Amino acid sequence: MNFAFSEEQEELRRTVRQFLDSKSPETEVRRLMETTEGYDPAVWKQMGQELGLQSLAIPEEYGGQGFTFIELGIILEEMGRVLLCAPYFASVVLAANAILNAGTDDEKKSLLPGIASGDSIATLAFTEPNGKWGADGVTMEASEKGGSWTLSGEKMFVLDGHTADAIVVVARTAGTTGTDGISFFTVSGDADGLTRTALSTMDMTRKQAKLEFSNVAATPLGAAGSGWDAFSKTLDQAAVALSNEMMGGAQFVLDMSVQYAKDRVQFGRPIGSFQAIKHKCADMLLEVESGKSAAYYSSWAAAEDNEELPVVAALAKAYCSEAYFHATAENIQIHGGIGFTWEHPAHLYFKRAKSSEIYLGDATYHRELLAQRIGI
Amino acid sequence: MDFTDTPAEAAFRDEIRTWLAENLKGEFAALGSAGGPADETGWDTRVEWARLLGRDRWTGLSWPVEYGGRGADVAQQIIYSEEYARANAPSSVSFFGEGLFAPTLIAWGTDEQKRRFLPGIQMCEELWCQGFSEPNAGSDLANVQTRGVLDGEEWVVDGQKVWTTLAHRSDWCFVVTRTDPESSGHHGLSYLLVPMDQPGVDVRPLRQMTGSAEFNEVFFDGARTAKENVLGPVGEGWKVAMATLGFERGTAFLSQQLAFEEEVTRVLDIARKNGAADDPVLRDELAARYIGLQVMKYNGMRMLTNLVKSGHVGPEASIGKLFWTTWHKAFGETAMKVLGADALTVAESGAGTYDLDELHQIFMASRAETIYAGSSEIQHNIIGERVLGLPREPR
Numbered sequence: 001m002n003f004a005f006s007e008e009q010e011e012l013r014r015t016v017r018q019f020l021d022s023k024s025p026e027t028e029v030r031r032l033m034e035t036t037e038g039y040d041p042a043v044w045k046q047m048g049q050e051l052g053l054q055s056l057a058i059p060e061e062y063g064g065q066g067f068t069f070i071e072l073g074i075i076l077e078e079m080g081r082v083l084l085c086a087p088y089f090a091s092v093v094l095a096a097n098a099i100l101n102a103g104t105d106d107e108k109k110s111l112l113p114g115i116a117s118g119d120s121i122a123t124l125a126f127t128e129p130n131g132k133w134g135a136d137g138v139t140m141e142a143s144e145k146g147g148s149w150t151l152s153g154e155k156m157f158v159l160d161g162h163t164a165d166a167i168v169v170v171a172r173t174a175g176t177t178g179t180d181g182i183s184f185f186t187v188s189g190d191a192d193g194l195t196r197t198a199l200s201t202m203d204m205t206r207k208q209a210k211l212e213f214s215n216v217a218a219t220p221l222g223a224a225g226s227g228w229d230a231f232s233k234t235l236d237q238a239a240v241a242l243s244n245e246m247m248g249g250a251q252f253v254l255d256m257s258v259q260y261a262k263d264r265v266q267f268g269r270p271i272g273s274f275q276a277i278k279h280k281c282a283d284m285l286l287e288v289e290s291g292k293s294a295a296y297y298s299s300w301a302a303a304e305d306n307e308e309l310p311v312v313a314a315l316a317k318a319y320c321s322e323a324y325f326h327a328t329a330e331n332i333q334i335h336g337g338i339g340f341t342w343e344h345p346a347h348l349y350f351k352r353a354k355s356s357e358i359y360l361g362d363a364t365y366h367r368e369l370l371a372q373r374i375g376i
Numbered sequence: 377m378d379f380t381d382t383p384a385e386a387a388f389r390d391e392i393r394t395w396l397a398e399n400l401k402g403e404f405a406a407l408g409s410a411g412g413p414a415d416e417t418g419w420d421t422r423v424e425w426a427r428l429l430g431r432d433r434w435t436g437l438s439w440p441v442e443y444g445g446r447g448a449d450v451a452q453q454i455i456y457s458e459e460y461a462r463a464n465a466p467s468s469v470s471f472f473g474e475g476l477f478a479p480t481l482i483a484w485g486t487d488e489q490k491r492r493f494l495p496g497i498q499m500c501e502e503l504w505c506q507g508f509s510e511p512n513a514g515s516d517l518a519n520v521q522t523r524g525v526l527d528g529e530e531w532v533v534d535g536q537k538v539w540t541t542l543a544h545r546s547d548w549c550f551v552v553t554r555t556d557p558e559s560s561g562h563h564g565l566s567y568l569l570v571p572m573d574q575p576g577v578d579v580r581p582l583r584q585m586t587g588s589a590e591f592n593e594v595f596f597d598g599a600r601t602a603k604e605n606v607l608g609p610v611g612e613g614w615k616v617a618m619a620t621l622g623f624e625r626g627t628a629f630l631s632q633q634l635a636f637e638e639e640v641t642r643v644l645d646i647a648r649k650n651g652a653a654d655d656p657v658l659r660d661e662l663a664a665r666y667i668g669l670q671v672m673k674y675n676g677m678r679m680l681t682n683l684v685k686s687g688h689v690g691p692e693a694s695i696g697k698l699f700w701t702t703w704h705k706a707f708g709e710t711a712m713k714v715l716g717a718d719a720l721t722v723a724e725s726g727a728g729t730y731d732l733d734e735l736h737q738i739f740m741a742s743r744a745e746t747i748y749a750g751s752s753e754i755q756h757n758i759i760g761e762r763v764l765g766l767p768r769e770p771r
Contacts, residue, residue, distance in 0.1 A: 001378070001379055001385075001454060001681070002377060002378045002379075003377060003677040003678045003681040004681045004682070006377075070377055258764050258765070261766055262766060262767065270766075270767045273766065273767040273769055273770065275753075275756070275769065277766075278756065278761070279760065281759075282755075282760045283756070285695065285759055285763060286698055286759070289675065289678075289692075289695055290671045294670075297674045297677075300379065315667050315671075318663075319671055367660050367664060367667070368659070368663070370667065371653075371659050371660075374666060375648075376644060376648070376653050376659060376662055
């Protein structure tokens with residue numbers, strides 16, 4: 001039994017942190033969150049060329065470096081810590097894993113190297129205006145005529161959907177419901193009949209789009225109609241990845257709170273000497289450390305791709321999302337009035353936390369998934 | 377990061393599994409996981425079982441070989457605890473001796489003291505109790521008033537201890553006493569080892585809300601112990617006591633936490649059968665408790681990995697203590713909700729008796745867990761001050 005990162009993994013964390021501290025300071029986050037694109041193409045390129053972050057967890061045969069979800073989790077934790085504005089989660093977590101899970105070998109060879117190099121940005125469009133996160137939410141039907149497929153309908157809350165070069169779409173074959181008939185397709189970002197609208201997001205540091213499809217020509221990814229297992233696994237992997245990302249932000253706001261509690265003097269003493277504040281910080285630490293335990297364990301399950309993954313993914317998402325939101329909310333309270341201002345970064349984390357809690361389904365949703373998966 | 381056994385660990389797991397399969401039979405097996413650190417169910421049988429564990433050196437697993445142990449590393453201790461819990465073996469009668477005093481003795485004792493006391497703990501021939509709390513020294517433990525005065529070749533102890541679990545079963549007590557009458561706070565204290573069977577020691581039971589009386593008040597009135605029965609230097613008793621508390625907050629409850637898995641399985645079974653699992657609110661709560669249990673396990677594995685690397689339990693053990701006690705209390709409340717109207721009666725009790733079934737026992741006994749070994753409020757202070765480095769409360 002060894003529940004710790006290796007020295008190489010710690011080194012990776014240091015490298016990524018150093019890079020992000022210089023490329024994604026708060027001023028950059030604030031600049032990019034005000035733009036429609038929401039990321040800096042030059043930094044994106046450096047991430048790929050200098051650090052190879054996009055390729056790290058993609059298998060070598062598809063242009064990647066063949067590392068695992070444990071390393072991917074470390075990168076995401078560091079990105080969450082600084083609220084990096086980039087389509088990394090959309091392209092490297094959602095789209096790449098959907099392609100790995102659903103695609104044929106040829107499809108992977110054609111689609112993944114571009115994602116791995118960072119030359120191509122991809123995303124996964126699965127949610128619709130109904131706001132459901134599982135198979136039931138997918139109502140878009142794919143039409144087939146003489147071996148050619150077209151898509152019509154609307155996808156919502158698509159991460160970086162307005163900037164992605166390639167869109168992996170989850171739809172279903174005609175007349176199916178539930179987990180039957182789930183199918184993956186790929187669509188080019190500039191396809192005819194596709195209208196992309198950037199949304200005004202609560203969390204301005206992560207961009208989303210509405211995608212309207214009107215008879216858009218689509219290429220099947222894997223066998224049409226039998227995509228549920230691949231979709232379900234993609235969602236579990238995304239939950240694991242997001243849990244790790246959330247814990248990076250949670251640790252950051254905890255550090256912020258503790259520092260402020262040491263510095264801020266009221267009644268002639270640092271507010272952190274009062275138990276009311278001290279105990280809040282202690283609870284935050286307990287939840288952040290516990291959330292890390294859950295997130296790291298889920299990374300391991302995803303790396304091993306073992307039978308624990310579905311339960312552990314739901315567990316981590318449920319626990320980490322509540323821990324993160326609680327930490328960001330307490331951070332505002334501990335900072336008092338200053339924590340409520342636009343100038344202070346507390347609200348950026350607060351909004352990211354709530355948005356991450358809801359995205360992929362909230363804690364209640366994931367506890368229900370877990371209940372089903374352990375047979376309650 | 378790897379949660380699978382190495383070949384050596386797998387062999388060790390096989391060894392304890394085989395031993396348990398061969399020995400956990402008959403009346404021992406019939407007990408199941410009955411009892412607890414402060415629950416006397418099946419006492420005599422559990423003592424016999426403990427002697428079997430001692431004979432084959434499962435008790436004292438981590439002790440150095442020269443003191444009769446196996447010199448097991450942390451990974452082996454975890455495997456032992458896992459297999460012990462999985463086998464549903466009886467709860468230890470020697471939590472205070474084996475779990476708290478022995479590791480303190482190994483860390484602070486002289487060679488002579490180790491040779492004198494470890495065999496009695498291993499063979500369950502001598503049971504121990506913990507003389508820390510006093511009527512005016514609860515959370516403020518350093519306010520100890522019990523006095524120890526050297527009279528020739530003996531210490532004479534006067535004072536009162538309270539919440540002394542299983543004092544009525546114990547042969548010895550490790551007692552924090554004030555040996556420097558001029559001192560206050562955590563200075564001038566010594567960690568004395570006092571035999572219980574003597575005229576100067578009076579044990580009076582305290583009946584708890586659970587109905588049973590594992591707690592006691594212990595009155596020392598001219599109680600005597602040999603001069604050499606002081607653990608660690610005279611005047612350094614606070615440090616020794618903190619080592620004991622470190623074990624209590626850190627690793628001592630590991631086996632108990634592993635037993636929580638069985639409790640959860642049981643409550644989930646009831647919930648499936650009586651329909652409680654179909655109630656959406658309760659269903660969400662059950663899932664939350666299950667998640668808490670798993671997270672506790674993951675936290676434990678991270679803490680133990682850290683322990684292997686650093687060699688000691690740090691203040692972060694407070695996180696573990698706070699987590700498991702808070703969780704267990706919430707779990708007890710969930711169990712009552714699952715029972716529904718059946719929670720109104722204490723199972724198998726006829727009128728005039730008050731014998732708690734397992735779930736009522738959890739529901740009530742867990743109220744003590746957030747109080748003993750440093751209350752949750754004290755754990756919050758420790759985390760705030762010693763882990764996060766926040767300024768101390770003005771004192």
